Amino acid sequence: MAADFVIEGLKASIEGKEILKGINLKMKGGEIHAIMGPNGTGKSTLASALMGHPKYEVTEGTATLEGEDLLEMAVDERARAGLFLAMQYPSEISGVTNSDFLRSAINSRREEGSEISLIRFIRQMEAKMKELDMNPEFLHRYLNEGFSGGEKKRNEILQMMMLDPKIVILDEIDSGLDIDALKIVADGVNSMRSEDRGFLVITHYQRLLDYITPDYVHVMMQGRIVKSGGPELARRLEADGYEWIKEELGIEDETVGNEA
Ligand SMILES: Nc1ncnc2c1ncn2[C@@H]1O[C@H](COP(=O)(O)OP(=O)(O)OP(=O)(O)O)[C@@H](O)[C@H]1O
Ligand SMILES: [Mg+2]
Numbered sequence: 704m705a706a707d708f709v710i711e712g713l714k715a716s717i718e719g720k721e722i723l724k725g726i727n728l729k730m731k732g733g734e735i736h737a738i739m740g741p742n743g744t745g746k747s748t749l750a751s752a753l754m755g756h757p758k759y760e761v762t763e764g765t766a767t768l769e770g771e772d773l774l775e776m777a778v779d780e781r782a783r784a785g786l787f788l789a790m791q792y793p794s795e796i797s798g799v800t801n802s803d804f805l806r807s808a809i810n811s812r813r814e815e816g817s818e819i820s821l822i823r824f825i826r827q828m829e830a831k832m833k834e835l836d837m838n839p840e841f842l843h844r845y846l847n848e849g850f851s852g853g854e855k856k857r858n859e860i861l862q863m864m865m866l867d868p869k870i871v872i873l874d875e876i877d878s879g880l881d882i883d884a885l886k887i888v889a890d891g892v893n894s895m896r897s898e899d900r901g902f903l904v905i906t907h908y909q910r911l912l913d914y915i916t917p918d919y920v921h922v923m924m925q926g927r928i929v930k931s932g933g934p935e936l937a938r939r940l941e942a943d944g945y946e947w948i949k950e951e952l953g954i955e956d957e958t959v960g961n962e963a
Pocket of ligand 2: 746747748791874
């Protein structure tokens with residue numbers, strides 16, 4: 704059951720407003736699942752709730768990774784269990800360098816006494832940065848501070864590569880990337896594909912899925928997955944938009960959280 708990730712009936716609220724209204728999703732190791740959907744339908748909320756963001760209160764349902772209950776765990780425990788989120792809007796942390804941040808993130812996942820050596824860490828980090836075509840000076844910059852949009856996204860992928868997670872959630876990793884950077888980031892993701900790792904890729908655009916081929920595509924509306932299919936579903940959305948799904952399902956307002 705390598706990297707089996709199961710979400711059942713997940714409901715979550717923010718400030719008393721229900722945003723996730725019962726999410727069901729099963730992922731096996733090796734699989735890539737894409738989540739698409741119009742703005743404001745709950746995609747980022749799903750990512751945040753899974754990661755354990757304190758603002759989102761899970762009111763019902765379960766989420767397990769390799770049979771372990773994620774929802775019971777604190778944020779750092781979820782990370783240690785193998786969950787990784789590349790955020791839509793990564794935060795800037797002044798005073799903490801990129802390398803300090805990553806090294807403590809790696810070491811917090813290791814037993815005391817078996818921390819990664821500085822030399823080994825730097826060597827690994829430099830190799831990954833080269834793969835991502837990042838200037839080595841980013842090692843010493845404060846985390847995300849003053850990074851361009853594309854530099855932030857590349858840095859999220861660097862973290863993913865260094866942390867070697869079991870479940871990777873990428874929230875609009877393609878936003879802000881130029882055409883070459885998109886290719887580099889996709890190569891980074893593809894190089895991490897393996898039987899014991901699963902990916903949940905949130906995106907608005909087929910363009911990303913040209914490079915990162917999903918096994919399944921899910922559409923979110925009104926805080927639920929309303930339709931699932933294969934890669935052809937994403938291509939249909941690119942061509943026809945979302946109106947046909949709304950018509951098919953009798954949905955007028957696809958957003959969530961704005962109900963009277
Ligand atoms: N921290 C928050 N405070 C208040 N409202 C929130 C918060 N987080 C999410 N919401 C609301 O929940 C709804 C869903 O937001 P979410 O960010 O999950 O949408 P999304 O599907 O990721 O949209 P997009 O495609 O634009 O990124 C929105 O109406 C949003 O305003
Ligand atoms: Mg979002």
